[in-house]
Amino acid sequence: MSDTSKTVAELAAGLAAGTFSSEEITRAYLERIQGAGADLNAFITVTGDRALEAARAADDRRRSGDAGPLTGVPLAHKDIFCTRDVRTSCGSRMLDNFTAPYDAHVVERCQQAGMVCLGKTNMDEFAMGSSNETSYYGPVKNPWDTDAVPGGSSGGSAAAVAARLAPAATGTDTGGSIRQPAALCGITGLKPTYGRVSRYGMIAFASSLDQGGPMARTAEDCALLLEAMAGFDERDSTSVDRAVPRYSQELTGSLQGLRVGLPKEYFGDGLDPEVARVIDAAIGEYRELGVEFREISLANTELAVPAYYVIAPAECSSNLSRFDGVRFGYRCESPRDLEDLYKRSRGEGFGAEVKRRIMVGTYALSAGYFDAYYRKAQQMRRLIKNDFMAAFEDVDLILGPTSPTPAFNIGERADDPVKMYLSDLYTIAVNLAGLPGISLPAGFAGGRPVGLQLIGNYFDEGRLLNAAHRYQQVTDWHTRAPGAFA
Amino acid sequence: MEWEVVIGLEIHAQLATRSKIFSGASTSYGAEPNTQACAVDLGLPGVLPVLNKGAVAMAVKLGLATGCTIAPRSEFARKNYFYPDLPKGYQISQYDLPVVHDGAVTIELDDGSTKRIGVTRAHLEEDAGKSLHEGFEGVTGIDLNRAGTPLLEIVSEPDIRSSAEAVAYMKKIHTLVRYLGICDGNMQEGSFRCDANVSVRPAGQAEFGTRTEIKNVNSFRFVQQALDHEVERQIDVIESGGKVVQETRLFDAVKGETRSMRTKEEANDYRYFPDPDLLPLEIDEALVEEVRSELPELPDAKKQRFMDDYALPAYDASVLTASRELADYFEATAEAAGGEGKLAANWVMGELSGALNKAGLDITESPVSPAMLGGMLRRVSDQTISGKIAKQVFEAMWNGEGDADTVIDKHGLKQVTDTGAIEAMIDEVIAANPEQVAQYQAGKDKLLGFFVGQVMKASKGKANPEQVNELLRKKLAE
Numbered sequence: 001m002s003d004t005s006k007t008v009a010e011l012a013a014g015l016a017a018g019t020f021s022s023e024e025i026t027r028a029y030l031e032r033i034q035g036a037g038a039d040l041n042a043f044i045t046v047t048g049d050r051a052l053e054a055a056r057a058a059d060d061r062r063r064s065g066d067a068g069p070l071t072g073v074p075l076a077h078k079d080i081f082c083t084r085d086v087r088t089s090c091g092s093r094m095l096d097n098f099t100a101p102y103d104a105h106v107v108e109r110c111q112q113a114g115m116v117c118l119g120k121t122n123m124d125e126f127a128m129g130s131s132n133e134t135s136y137y138g139p140v141k142n143p144w145d146t147d148a149v150p151g152g153s154s155g156g157s158a159a160a161v162a163a164r165l166a167p168a169a170t171g172t173d174t175g176g177s178i179r180q181p182a183a184l185c186g187i188t189g190l191k192p193t194y195g196r197v198s199r200y201g202m203i204a205f206a207s208s209l210d211q212g213g214p215m216a217r218t219a220e221d222c223a224l225l226l227e228a229m230a231g232f233d234e235r236d237s238t239s240v241d242r243a244v245p246r247y248s249q250e251l252t253g254s255l256q257g258l259r260v261g262l263p264k265e266y267f268g269d270g271l272d273p274e275v276a277r278v279i280d281a282a283i284g285e286y287r288e289l290g291v292e293f294r295e296i297s298l299a300n301t302e303l304a305v306p307a308y309y310v311i312a313p314a315e316c317s318s319n320l321s322r323f324d325g326v327r328f329g330y331r332c333e334s335p336r337d338l339e340d341l342y343k344r345s346r347g348e349g350f351g352a353e354v355k356r357r358i359m360v361g362t363y364a365l366s367a368g369y370f371d372a373y374y375r376k377a378q379q380m381r382r383l384i385k386n387d388f389m390a391a392f393e394d395v396d397l398i399l400g401p402t403s404p405t406p407a408f409n410i411g412e413r414a415d416d417p418v419k420m421y422l423s424d425l426y427t428i429a430v431n432l433a434g435l436p437g438i439s440l441p442a443g444f445a446g447g448r449p450v451g452l453q454l455i456g457n458y459f460d461e462g463r464l465l466n467a468a469h470r471y472q473q474v475t476d477w478h479t480r481a482p483g484a485f486a
Numbered sequence: 487m488e489w490e491v492v493i494g495l496e497i498h499a500q501l502a503t504r505s506k507i508f509s510g511a512s513t514s515y516g517a518e519p520n521t522q523a524c525a526v527d528l529g530l531p532g533v534l535p536v537l538n539k540g541a542v543a544m545a546v547k548l549g550l551a552t553g554c555t556i557a558p559r560s561e562f563a564r565k566n567y568f569y570p571d572l573p574k575g576y577q578i579s580q581y582d583l584p585v586v587h588d589g590a591v592t593i594e595l596d597d598g599s600t601k602r603i604g605v606t607r608a609h610l611e612e613d614a615g616k617s618l619h620e621g622f623e624g625v626t627g628i629d630l631n632r633a634g635t636p637l638l639e640i641v642s643e644p645d646i647r648s649s650a651e652a653v654a655y656m657k658k659i660h661t662l663v664r665y666l667g668i669c670d671g672n673m674q675e676g677s678f679r680c681d682a683n684v685s686v687r688p689a690g691q692a693e694f695g696t697r698t699e700i701k702n703v704n705s706f707r708f709v710q711q712a713l714d715h716e717v718e719r720q721i722d723v724i725e726s727g728g729k730v731v732q733e734t735r736l737f738d739a740v741k742g743e744t745r746s747m748r749t750k751e752e753a754n755d756y757r758y759f760p761d762p763d764l765l766p767l768e769i770d771e772a773l774v775e776e777v778r779s780e781l782p783e784l785p786d787a788k789k790q791r792f793m794d795d796y797a798l799p800a801y802d803a804s805v806l807t808a809s810r811e812l813a814d815y816f817e818a819t820a821e822a823a824g825g826e827g828k829l830a831a832n833w834v835m836g837e838l839s840g841a842l843n844k845a846g847l848d849i850t851e852s853p854v855s856p857a858m859l860g861g862m863l864r865r866v867s868d869q870t871i872s873g874k875i876a877k878q879v880f881e882a883m884w885n886g887e888g889d890a891d892t893v894i895d896k897h898g899l900k901q902v903t904d905t906g907a908i909e910a911m912i913d914e915v916i917a918a919n920p921e922q923v924a925q926y927q928a929g930k931d932k933l934l935g936f937f938v939g940q941v942m943k944a945s946k947g948k949a950n951p952e953q954v955n956e957l958l959r960k961k962l963a964e
Contacts, residue, residue, distance in 0.1 A: 082532045095531070102525060104532060201532040208762035236534050237764050315762055318564050321575020322529040326628070342568055365566070365757035374759060 003028040004164040005481070008073055008221035009248075011167055015062065015072045022062070022072030026055035026116050029074050029166055033118065036485060037165040040141045042156040044079045044089055046119035054116040061114055069248075070228055071114025076166040078157050079120035080127055081107050081212070082201040090203045091123040091135040091153075094323045094330045094349035104201025105233045106170055106212050113228040118166050122156030125351045126320065127177055127205040129153050130420055131413065134353040139410050142185060143482040144448055148407035151181030157215050158185035162449075163485040168216040168225055172202060174209045175308055176402075176427025179439035182215055183402035183451020186441045188468065188478060189215040190222045191427075193459050194434035195240035197226075198233030204319040206312035207238075209431040218478050219440060219468035223247035226461060242459065250462045251469040256290035258467065259395045260454075265301035266400035266426055274445030279401050282442040282452045282471070286399070289470055296395060298387040303380040304429035305421055310364045310377035311432070316354075317361030323349060356417065385433040392457045397467055400426055402439040402451035426453060436461045440468045441477035449477075487725070488689040491717050492697075493646035493682060494606075497659050499638045499669040500613065500677040501544045507612050507636035508535030508578060515675050519618070519629035527615075527634040529573030534763050537562075541636040542585065544668035545610050546769065546777045548638060549586030551662055551784055552605045556774050560585045562610075562764045566757040570628050571615035579611035579639075581758040585767060591662070592786065593654040594804065603655050604643030611637050638668070644683070644694065649713035653706050656680060661785050665810045679704040684713055685730070686720045695720070696730040700744055703737050712737035716744045788813055796820060796827025805835055811849045815856050822860020829863050837880055854883050862890035875899050875947055902949045905957065908941070911949065912961050915940045926962055934958060 003025050006014065014020050030048050037043075051074065058072035082088045082100035089095045103111070110117070124134040132140040132155025140155040142148035143163035150159040154171030158181035161169050171178040173191035182189025190213045197212045204210060214225035227248060232241040262283070267276065283293060325331040325345025332344035350358070364373035391398060403423060413420045430437040435455055442452035452471075456464040472478050506513055509526035525533045549556050563581035587607040592600050613635040618627035640659060646652050660678055663669035671678045685697035700716060703709050715737075720730050734753070735744040760766075783791070785807045792803040792813075806816045812834070820830035838859065842852060862879055865871050871879060871894060882893040894900055902908060915937060916923055926933040934955075941954045 088531075090531070098531070100525075100530065100532065102530075102533070199532075200534055203531040204763075206762075235536060237536055238762075314759060318566050318576050318757070318759070321566060321568065322531065322573060324568060324570075324575060326570050327528055327573060328530065338570065362757065365759055367755045367757075370757075370759070 004032050004167075006167065007217050008070070008167045008224055009218070011073050012069050012224070016067075016069075022055040022058040022074075022116060023052060025072075026051050026074050026118070029118055033160075033165045037160070037163050039146070040143060040159050040163055040165070041138050042122055042140050042160040042163065042165055043076070043119045044091070044122050044135075044137050044156070045087055047086055047117060048119075050086070051116050051118050058114045058116060068113050070110075070224060072116060073168070074116040074118050074166060075110060075225075076118045076121045076157060076160050076169040077107060077110075078123055078154050078170050078172060080123060080172050080203045081170060082203065083107055083117070083120065086120065088120065088203065089136070090127070091125040091137060092350065092354070093136040096136065096330065098329050100201070102201055105198035105235065106229050107201065109229050109231070110170070115228070121154070121160055121169055124153035124155065124177075125354050126203070126316070127153040127172055127174055127210075128316070128353050128357055130176070130180060130423055131408070131410070132156065132181070133410060133414055134351055136351060141410070142407050142448070143485050144186060145407065147409050148448060149184065149410050151184035151403070151407060153177040153181075154189070154215060155181045158182055158187055158189070161185070161187045161215055161217060162482060164481060168214060168221055170212060170229070171215045172205075172210055172212045173427075173431065174205050174211075174312060175431050176424045178213050178215055179402050179427050179437055179451065179453060180424065182439040183441075183453075184407040184449060186449030186451075186477070186480060186482075187215060187217055188219050188222055188438065188440045188472075189213065190226060190438045190461065190465070191430065191436060192226060192230060192461055193240075193436045194431075195238050196230050196436070196459065196461065198231070198236040198239045200233050200235040200239075204315075206315040207319060208315060209308075209312060211431070219438070219465050219472055220248060220251060222438070223251060223465045223469070226465075245462050247462055247465050251466050253463075253466045253470075254290065255286065255467060255470050258291045258397065260286065260291050260293050261296035261391050261395035261398045262293055263296050263298040263301065263391070263398060263400060265298050270404050270422070270425070271401060272405045272445060275401050275403075275405060275450050278443035278445060278450040279452060283399070285471060285474060289474065293399075294395060296391045296398070298384075298391060298429065300380065300383045300387050301425070301429060304384055304432060305425055307377040307380035307384065307432060308424075308428045309360070309421055310373045311381065313357040313361030314364045314374050314377075315361065317358045317365065320350075320354070320358055325349070353417070381432045384429050388429075388433045388435060388455075396457075396463060398455040400453055400455075402426060402453040406445045406448035406450055430455055434458070436464055438464045438468050440471065441480070442475075443477055489686045489717075489721050490689045490691075491647055491649075491684065491686055492644050492694055493649075493652050493684045493713060494644035495642045495646065495652060495655060496681040496683070497640040497642075497656065498679050498681075499548075499640060499659070499663045501541050501636040501638055501668055502670055503538055503540045503544070503636055505538060506634035507538050507541050507610065509634050511634065513635050517631055519627070519631060521631065523615070523630035523633055527573065527630055529575070535578060535761075537764060537767065538636060541610055542767065542769065543773070543777055544666070545585045545608060545638055546774060547666045547668055547781065548608055548640065548663065549589065550774070550778055550781060551666055552586075552589035552591055552608075554586035554589030554605060554608065556586050556769055557583060558769055559583065560609075560767045560769075562761045562767065563758045564761045567754045569614070570626065571617045571630070571633070573615065573630060573633055577612060577614060578761055578764070580609035584609035585769070591655070591658050593651065593658050595650065595654060598800070601645075601651065603645045603651075606641045606643050608638050608640040611639060613637050649710045649717070652682065652713055653710050656706060656709055661808060665782055665785055667782070673704045676704055680709065682709060682713055684716050684720070686717060686724070696732050698730065698732065698744075699734045700737050701734055701747065708737060708739055711739075711742050712744055715742060719744065782810065792816075792827075796831070798827055798831055802828075802831045802835065806831060809849070815849050815852070818856030819860045819863070822857045823863035824860075824867065826863055826867050829867065830860065833859060833863060833880075837877065841884055853886065854880065858883050858889050865890050865894060869901060869903065869950060870894065871899055871901050872947070872951055874951070875901065878947075899948060902945050903953060905953065908945070908949050908953055908957055909961070911941050911944045912954070912957055915944060916961060923962065934962075937962070
């Protein structure tokens with residue numbers, strides 16, 4: 001077992017026992033990132049020197065008896081989280097030259113826990129994409145099959161964890177951007193309740209949907225990471241002032257009698273039969289753990305994709321207005337006048353998918369169309385939320401596939417945005433409702449990983465993590481490593 | 487044809503919070519460019535707005551003072567447009583649901599009549615930065631110190647029917663915001679400015695004419711000039727067979743005229759939508775009551791009280807309540823003067839205001855304190871000095887010679903009330919002017935003034951003028 005095969009919990013135990021130092025393991029990950037992992041293009045920026053410095057500081061902290069459970073454990077941050085003194089590109093040419101003078105709240109929290117940042121991971125440009133193909137820095141390859149996409153938008157984070165380039169990474173999830181790449185890369189990824197994790201310093205895509213969360217190999221690791229990341233932050237008005245449970249200490253519950261809903265809409269047309277088979281098998285495992293399944297209906301599921309593709313672009317069209325070439329970021333060469341400065345800086349600085357969404361969103365908010373699109377979409381959003389609320393009257397959790405198919409090939413869907421959007425069918429509704437959801441590895445289809453999604457009620461991350469952890473205690477899908485990276 | 491003018495004003499009052507409406511940066515005026523703009527004001531990626539609760543309390547204050555409904559739930563919206571001094575590419579404002587709405591103020595016109603002007607709404611928003619053109623060649627400078635400064639936009643109903651009413655309304659709101667302590671009212675620095683919507687229609691017609699909007703007028707005089715010019719222009723257009731175009735116009739203070747800035751067709755589509763970074767603004771009854779308990783006495787109530795308690799005429803009461811500072815000064819003076827309200831009013835509005843104007847000082851900077859002025863007036867009413875000598879004492883106090891009693895002592899200004907002493911002076915004057923005495927006694931009554939003058943002169947102004955009058959009459963009649 002190489003040093004980089006350990007989970008966060010195992011690394012934490014080893015560091016605590018003095019089996020290895022943070023510097024040793026940090027060096028091992030950095031070597032792997034530059035070596036075997038380099039072709040995956042999972043990282044936009046590797047911060048080797050800073051990482052080693054932080055690792056030494058963590059080792060000092062441990063020697064002085066001042067270490068927390070995660071002190072010295074390395075991780076990677078999605079390049080959407082602002083990091084002081086290290087470029088934050090958001091996967092875009094627009095921010096290729098941008099370094100924030102502040103750390104995101106999540107980055108700060110991880111630092112305070114003593115975690116060591118290895119670098120910034122690749123992502124779809126401004127988190128807009130489900131395949132990591134829209135990045136200015138090029139597509140990320142799926143470690144299980146380098147012809148395949150890793151999913152997106154947190155594709156770099158997912159690939160890095162799957163290929164053991166980092167034991168854990170942060171991600172953000174606006175319509176599935178943590179869960180879907182976690183599923184496609186065979187790792188565990190948690191999207192917390194909206195408001196659980198501060199959005200401060202996390203570059204906004206769609207503010208009412210964006211939520212940061214952990215990506216790691218196991219539910220236990222996600223619990224440890226969420227404990228560090230979550231919490232109230234007065235700099236984010238949508239952050240919720242509510243105590244953070246000790247998630248990692250609460251992974252002991254039995255699933256006996258747990259009521260889990262199976263939404264019939266999540267098992268209909270469009271679901272790959274191989275994926276369906278994997279999910280069925282997982283249901284069987286859960287039954288043996290004492291779970292009681294019941295079929296439920298989330299009748300407005302079909303509204304999720306259309307509602308999302310009005311609300312998210314509408315918010316992004318406004319959120320991305322600040323990238324105007326005036327104060328920071330990309331500016332075109334020799335602008336003739338103000339209009340030319342705007343048009344060329346934005347035209348050249350943004351990629352095609354970002355521009356498509358800005359145009360869609362601008363249209364949806366325009367006078368005369370607002371009621372038909374934006375307002376209607378908000379009404380649909382309420383219906384979707386009501387479906388979930390009604391469901392949680394009868395069940396504790398909801399289970400289904402994370403994505404209708406396993407990873408597709410790079411370039412396969414690049415010319416068909418609608419098909420790409422539809423692949424987020426099962427994840428998007430969760431964001432629209434603001435609920436927590438987790439994706440965990442449940443098997444393979446055609447050699448590519450399949451993810452199982454569990455959805456919980458508001459702030460019920462503890463129950464979600466426990467249910468995922470119990471499954472991982474009786475299965476070994478989460479321990480599998482891609483052949484080339486074992 | 488007779489035309490009726492219809493005006494509605496949108497007043498922007500910069501709120502007197504120490505920090506900005508959505509960030510912790512300072513709002514103080516006049517700092518070096520871009521030194522008071524933090525990451526939030528610069529619109530850097532990832533940072534988020536956090537509402538300044540002080541600004542909310544100030545909006546509630548204005549709402550209560552204008553009889554508005556305080557919205558239990560209002561909403562911030564984004565107004566989207568591109569401009570270099572608008573860092574985020576949108577302004578955070580309120581659109582569908584403003585913080586307060588549906589109130590009114592009463593304005594007073596020159597002829598003494600009053601009129602109610604409806605306040606449609608007041609909403610919170612952030613100011614933009616400034617584009618600087620002076621001192622730059624071929625480029626524009628951007629100063630973002632002002633970006634994010636809290637503004638309260640107070641929108642009137644189209645109840646205003648003349649430029650004079652518009653000015654009276656604007657002054658009323660100006661007085662109010664300063665009473666409430668929510669805006670410094672400094673118009674040169676742009677802390678208080680307005681946009682005027684104006685249209686004309688044939689007298690008697692029910693529907694409004696096409697309106698134009700005059701942007702960013704920052705003095706009472708300019709509002710009057712701009713509106714007068716614009717009304718005249720619109721009437722000319724219509725009377726010469728044309729149509730008023732709905733557009734935004736700018737007032738050129740140098741030429742005293744308005745000119746077109748952009749037409750309706752060129753107007754931005756602002757694509758308003760609720761700001762997802764901010765939760766709906768909820769104001770509970772407890773906050774409203776807290777703010778209500780902190781409300782100062784408002785100008786209308788104060789004016790009435792001054793009329794009742796100090797027996798002041800309406801005019802005096804109006805002038806003295808124009809600002810809270812002036813009203814406070816007056817009251818402190820009247821109190822120090824032993825409740826001599828009218829006397830205090832005369833002095834504050836007359837001698838003191840004149841001196842302050844001449845020196846270019848504000849009432850709060852007066853070298854003569856209310857205690858000093860009131861103390862002097864006490865000496866007038868107890869007849870230690872005459873009104874005329876009082877002016878001399880006032881001047882000495884103004885020049886820093888100490889309080890009234892010190893000045894009176896030092897310069898020996900105590901009024902002569904000793905009948906014997908006055909009679910002696912009278913006797914001398916009568917003896918020195920036999921001709922005038924003869925004329926007076928022959929019926930030329932007007933000469934009494936001459937004798938009074940002579941006696942006062944002989945007393946160096948210190949004789950009690952009433953006693954002089956009385957004794958002179960008696961002596962001359964002998």
